[in-house]
Amino acid sequence: MTLDLLLTHYNYWVVIFLMMVGFYILISRGNLIKKIVGLNVFQTSVFMLYISLGKVTEGTPPILVDGYGDADVVYSNPLPHVLILTAIVVGIATTSVGLALAVRIKEAYGTLEEDEITGIEAGIEPAGEAAG
């Protein structure tokens, strides 16, 4: 019973582990670029979760063999693939905006470390003037 559960759910659990690694990088590291990498790891693990859901054992990629849904051929579920294709492209869009923001923050504050930025914000006035 326990072994059975382990075998059928191994995929989900590794995906959850990767998700949590990404989440941990995101919340525990101060460097903004490292945070974006963590966000990407999290994102890719969500993709893997969806693709795992779409997999059918003994299935083939959902490209029709002779033009019709043949009863003899088992296809994997195409719907999660479509959703994830969209998500990958949207993911790269958000990553690029995040990196552009990081570049601007580096220009304005001279650092990418979160605690140093907070210090500058709380501290002296001249450093804040460059932000506009």
Next chain:
Amino acid sequence: MLLTLLAATGFALLRIRNLFAVVMLAGVYSLLSAGLFTVMDAVDVAFTEAAVGAGISTVLFLGALALCGHHESKPGHTPLLPLFVVCLTGAALVYGTMDMPGFGEASNPVHHHVADHYLEESYGEIGIPNVVTSVLASYRGYDTMGETTVVFAAAVGVLILLVGGARARRARGGGEG
């Protein structure tokens, strides 16, 4: 197995503090996940991930590093609170998977809502043998249009941020000089 390799890469990503190595490892991670997608029959997703995740995003990260420098300083606070939050979330998620049907069973509910219709009818209705393409471009065409809008908005945002930065720098240089 690929999943185990992925887990190892993720852990290495966590530990390494040189950001160049981190970006390269993120590329490796992306490529491994593309391999995993191929194994799980998602060939379209695999080549998109290999091109976009391992290719374009690595280039973007390297560009950002060239502008920002690549050293990450040691985290200043204790890792205990984040670790606690992460473990709690992970435990909740694992508890959630207990109710999920097993991996790859053909009788899972996810395979029997609209997927059957797509597989059986899409060739007659659309005429493209690749079901992923016909769903993407036709049945869920509005999704794809929304996606293009998001990409456009992101491109405009990046341009505004970077051009605005260059302008601010020039104005500052003019004021000082």
